[in-house]
Amino acid sequence: MSGPLSLWPEQASGYGGEIDLFVIAFTVLIAALSAPVFVVIVLFAAKYRRGRPADREHPQDRNVWLEVSWSIIPFFALIGFFVWSTDLFARLYHPPKDALEIDVVARQWMWKFQHPEGQSEINELHVPTGEPVKLVMASQDVIHSLYIPALRLKQDVVPGRYTVLWFNADKPGTYRLACAEFCGTDHSVMGGSFVVQTPAEYARWLQQSTVDRSLAAQGGALFRGRGCSGCHGPASTVKAPPLEGLFGKPVALEGGATIIADEQYIRDSILLPQKQVAAGYPAIMPTFENVLSEEDVLKIVAYIKSLGPGDLTQ
Amino acid sequence: MTALQERPEQADRHDRGLSETDTERQSYLRAGHSLGSWFFTRDHKRIAILYLFAITAFFMIGGAAAALMRLDLLTSAGDLLTNEGYNRAFTIHGVIMVWFFLIPSIPNTFGNFLVPLMIGARDLAFPRLNLLSWYIFVLAGGFTLFVLIAGGVDTGWTFYTPLSSMFSHGNVVLAAVAVFIAGFSSILTGLNFIVTVHKLRCPGMTWDRLPLFVWAIYATSLILVLATPVLSITLVLIAAERLFGLGIFDPKLGGDPLLYQHLFWFYSHPAVYIMVLPALGVVSELVAAAARKPVFGYKFVAGSSIAIAVIGFFVWGHHMFVAGQSMYASAVFSFLSLAVAVPSGIKVYNWAATLYKGHISLDPPFLYGMTFIGLFVVGGLTGLMLAMLAVDVHVHDTYFVVAHFHYIMVGGTVSAFFGALHYWWPKIVGRTYPLVWGRLAAIFIFLGFNLTFFPQFLLGYLGMPRRYHVYAPEFQMLHVLSSAGASLLGLAYLMPLVYLTWSMRYGAPAGDNPWDATGLEWTTPSPPPKHNFDEIPVVDRPPYDYEIEMEGEDG
Structure with missing residues (x-):
């Protein structure tokens, strides 16, 4: 080394x-x-x-079978390797x-x-x-x-x-x-x-x-400190989508599409809230684009992932 | 070398070839001596010479940047250049070598000079357009030099967003303008060749009698015309985002950085074939002339140029396997990239078969041809390695990639450029050069190249990222080897400059056909007269119509 x-x-x-x-x-x-x-x-x-003297009698200048074989045989060998490498990659x-x-x-x-x-x-x-x-x-x-x-x-x-x-x-x-x-x-x-x-x-x-605190706990602090809980919390009067148990579940969107709530979806919902609006909810969420750093967003994502059913109401 | 008798006073030992031969007096080189006769010429041969000067200058500037980088890379600390300085050095190296040397190298010099001669025409279809495209090229080059003087640009030749559009401090817009302008030169040249090949072939020059070099230039022109506009638009979009904050590529403005990569590689992968297809055409000519035999599988070799041009448009995604594109897209692009190997392989195997039972000469053109084949094969096969998804995840953006594309572009294209220069030089200037020096330069280029770039495959697999000038100490020995090779390579590239220049004055008159080759260009005097052919030739035989032995014969 x-x-x-x-x-x-x-x-x-x-x-x-x-x-x-x-x-x-x-x-x-x-x-x-x-x-x-x-x-x-x-x-x-x-x-x-x-x-230099050598036998140069009847040189050929074409041979279709030779052309086809030196195109096809290496290609088949390559396809074998293609399958192998794509399998490794897919993992x-x-x-x-x-x-x-x-x-x-x-x-x-x-x-x-x-x-x-x-x-x-x-x-x-x-x-x-x-x-x-x-x-x-x-x-x-x-x-x-x-x-x-x-x-x-x-x-x-x-x-x-x-x-x-x-x-x-x-x-x-x-x-x-x-x-x-x-x-x-x-x-x-x-x-x-x-x-x-x-x-x-x-x-x-x-x-x-x-x-002193786990990533999710730090995210929880941000969730409250930045005012997310004002709408998404249990006491809220604003109609906002519930977040407990959300992660990994399908979400119906305005316009009929459905999306799985993964990290990317949660991030987009915080930073680009108008991109995918959950069906049945008004599109009133403000963007946090210039408020939260990428680290903060990841902490809030960790917090939302950690929320089991009913966690917010306790 | 039969034309010695043409020299007016060959008995005069002090003459040493200085005096003009009759042919030279009537050639395109002497058709007007004023500057205006060069700078306002519409003769495709003179325009080719103008290009030769321009790209030689750019090759030297790009080479100087490379020398600076190799010197800096001798040690693992960044002691010669600052971080910023190194970034600017490799950016200018890439921009100049790609757009101002490699892309115009063979098409604009040898394509210009040879296509009309090879198809029996007096000029290209649009001589004024041809001159205009040189002026546009020089204007673009001037912009590039201005960028250099103004302090350079630090985005890499790839201009990846959002680095280039929102974060870089260099002269991104100016550099983009330079490349944008150069694009028009490419498009006009490509258009000119396409029309010329379609409309100006002499009687009897059917498509299946076209020299393979013309086939290759034709395929290249198709790419130039179809792909270059995409690059131009992409550069305009960068400038729009940078100057006006239009959100196209930067996610903070609502753009998508990967969109840029798709657009850029949709041009830049075919651009690789713009650089290498003409080289493949040159090598087909060199091999046939060296073996003095018809090219084996003419139709396959000609068709493979077109196949490479077409498939080359569908492989751009192989530059983005780790960029975040979908796994399925990656798998498709990986497969299509393997498909390009088939026509490339056809060419190489056919060249080898052409040599069988030939009369092989070991003159410089053949040695350059063999240098090309050797280096192109290594470059192509390591390209297959990179097309394998799982391997690319490891070696993407490392020196493995750097080594791979230098084997193709420098080992391949530049060797073919020198091969073409050594093969057609007697036709261009009418004089021959010392063959020994030509052979030595070819051998030094081969050795120097391998010493420079082979260690970079190892560096890449070891995990040395590209565009690093501060690196881990365990990489140092391989970098020292590479820099040593680069010194040899640099000297070898300068050698032809000396003996070819020397030959213009002191070389022996070449005669019409010094290599005893077929092809219409060798039926004209060397150097050719301004209008190429006194009478438009009529072709009544297949290409590469060398005499073949039907009975056992010695010699």
């Missing part, structure tokens, strides 16, 4: 190993497809060099339901990570081994991209929407994390460490950097 020369990146997950295996197998395929070309060119250049879109959720906020030029227990850290991400971790990522300004080479993973972080990256790290250690999408002046120093710890170490780390 520390020497001036290394040739193969470290691996911190089983998925990383699968990517490496794929890359090695694919390299063998492309070597097999290209080596004959190189060999044949050198061979012909030597054998049929101008002025990235299906994070396990029970994954540990960590919020990520990117801005020029730093990374902020918020753990569900309320701990937050900058340019350092601590995660436990043996447990799937799901990162929900937002950008405050331009497009960034969270890149963790040891996991063979990256995902762009796009302003205006949440993107997700999940993984299951299994090898404790300290690895690099970086911003991979060019984001302005200090792009090349927008990096940090990705620290994988055993569950016990992670628990200890959480305790050391303890804070």
Whole structure:
């Protein structure tokens, strides 16, 4: 890691190993497809060099079967690899339901990570081994991209929407994390460490950097402090949609569409309330676009996710 | 080299080729000596020379920016350039090399010079438009230089929003204006070639007798005309958002940043084929001439140019696998990207088959052709690696991508550009250059290129992001290798400048057909007269009609 020369990146997950295996197998395929070309060119250049005696009788200048076979056979081989790689890729879109959720906020030029227990850290991400971790990522300004080479993973972080990256790290250690999408002046120093710890170490780390309130609780404070509870609270006289048990449920929208209430929907409802109005409710919610930071929105999202049926009425 | 006798006083040893031959006296090069005869010329050959000067200048400016970056990357700290300075260096490198060197390189110089000669015409269909497109190009280039002097721009050549539209401090609008203007030059040139190929072919020059270079230029022109307007509109939208706060790409204004990426790559992926298709056409010519044999599978090679141009319009989403587009869109784009490999593979296999039982010469044009094939194959196959979704998630936006597209654009296109220069130089200036130096330069380019860019594949897989000038210490050794290779490559690129310039005065007269090749351009004197053909030729035979041996024969 520390020497001036290394040739193969470290691996911190089983998925990383699968990517490496794929890359090695694919390299063998492309070597097999290209080596004959190189060999044949050198061979012909030597054998049929101008002025050199050789058998040049009846050279052909077309052969449809040859054309078809050298088009089709490599293509079928490629399709096999296409299926393999698409299968690996599709897994990235299906994070396990029970994954540990960590919020990520990117801005020029730093990374902020918020753990569900309320701990937050900058340019350092601590995660436990043996447990799937799901990162929900937002950008405050331009497009960034969270890149963790040891996991063979990256995902762009796009302003205006949440993107997700999940993984299951299994090898404790300290690895690099970086911003991979060019984001302005200090792009090349927008990096940090990705620290994988055993569950016990992670628990200890959480305790050391303890804070008094969990992320959801901090969100609850904002919910009351910013006046959300004035309309969405139990005592309200304003007709606002109930939020208990909302997360993950389908919501009927004005105009007949239905949407699943995921993180993106809740975020949009706070920042762009006119975008999707719940059916049967007046479109009177004001935007919180310039009031709440991305971190605050993520905290409120965490709070709303934590609300079970009847939580607000107690 | 049979035309020595043309020299008026060949016995005079002090003459050393300085004096003009009869052919030269009647050539396009001597048809008017005033500046006006060059700057207001409508001769496609002179316009080609004007382009050659312009793009050589831009190649050097872009190369200087690259040299600055490679020097800075020798150490893992950012000690030569500031963060901002490095960002400006790679932006100017990208903008200049893409729009002011690579895109116009082969079409506007060799396409201009050769298309009329190859199809038996006296000029392009619209000679004035041709000159206008050079002036537009130079105007755009002037804007770019102004951006440089005004302090540069720091968005990368990709101008991703909302960084470019709302956050960058550089001269984004000016740079966009430069590229916007250059786009008109591209469109006019493409239009001119399309009409020329349709309308000005000489009698007997049917579509299945067109040289493969003309097929490639034709396919390229289709892309130029169809894709460039999309880029122009996109740049206008950036300027509108930046200047007037119109919400198109910035989500804070209600826009969508990914919309920009879709529009940009809808142009810029086909633009890759604008850069590489003419190169593929050049190499088909070089291989046939070197082997002195008909190109194997002519129809497949010609058709594959069109296939690449068409499929190239449907793969743009492979630049966005980790940008947040839908998983299903990514899968479709991945599959279509593999489909482009088929026509590209057809070309490479056909070239190899063309060499079979040929009379292969190891002169510089062939060596450049082989350099192209070697580097293009590596670039193309690593492109397949990048089209594989799961691999792209890891190596996207790393040096792996940087290495891949430099293998295609520099290893491929620039090698083919030098191949074309060495093959048609005797036709363009009427003199030959020292072959030994040509061979040496080709070999140095091959070695220097690989030393520069192969380590970058390793860097990318190790996880070195692109556009970083401060990097982790374990990457340093590979960066030092890469910078060493870049020095060799830079010197190798300068070599032809010296001996080709030398040859214009001191080289031996080339004669009409120094390579003993087929093709109408070789039936004209070297250099050709202003109107190319005294009489419009009539074609009565297939292309690449080299004599083939029907019985065993030695030699």
